[in-house]
Amino acid sequence: MTDAAEKPPLFTRALIEESAKKSALVWVRGPEGPARALWHVWHDGAVCLVGEGPQEQPLAALGLIDGGTATVTARSKDKGGRLIVWPARVVELTPGSEPWEAAAAELKGKRLNAPDSETVTERWARECRVLRLEPAGDPLQEPGAMPDGPTAAAPLPTGATTRRPIPAGLPKLLGRSRKKR
Template sequence: MTQSLMDRALVEEATKKSGLIWVQADGPARALWHVWHEGAACLVGDGPGEQPLTGLGLADGASVAVTVRSKDKGGRLVTWPAHVTELAPGSEAWEAAVAELKAKRLNAPDAERVTERWARECRVLRLEPAGALAELPDGRLSAAPLPTPATTRRPIPAALPKLLLRGRRKRR
């Protein structure tokens, strides 16, 4: 088997199994959920309740770098260059990609009408591998998280300390 076929198989298998990919064009890389469909990673975003794609340099015809992590260990497996194509709503390619995306979309507020909303308000992108794999860099690539209005910190419930102490008493 030639190296390019091996590389293509690595890209496909790693990207299929990973829940997130890191996409980088102009600025820092951003983690995005995707599905692997017909030889490319497909994304949906930029609409209400969907992942933000604005500001990433994901314009039609752009080139980006996609990094895939290991699902079990979380380490980088492969970085591959991709060509971005924005799929036109209602086209055959859009319908096929959206069918796959809809099947994998978790917790959609309007699950039965999500494709209609995506056609009206969102962008569906196809990231197709283009070129040789990038060498994985030595060292860490950690960076500060991007600013976001999302938060998970909330006050703890008043009963929680009692519940935790009760669990310790039972163990003794």
């Protein structure tokens, strides 16, 4: 846990906790790369994540290391917009330890569509990392203290495109399926 001197005031702690509990996703920015939307659980005063395994969410690109820092953004459940942005201390839990077992049990309950739902925690112990993101300090943004200008990030460069000419035969194919009905 964080030191008493680093803990945010009670209202801010409650806002962080409630926003993390009510949202299925938080956006996490590590020391490397852009922020990523990650599924999580709120457990014992921190956001808990599992990732880096072949069937789990990618964490490596964020550069999250034990003892490092991250920035967590939580959204408003009713409006969907950014509600609070807070600094976090990253703690990697040791597989098999009591904190790891407790966090893994909570995560298992929220893990949707796991192909190995009965043995998922054993796979996490072998192949994945379970991290705690503990609030560490005052929020960077909160209600009443949001930036004035736009904060949207520019899209990352990609070769993907959504606009291409329609294939010449497509209208005929679509017309045939309508006539058969």
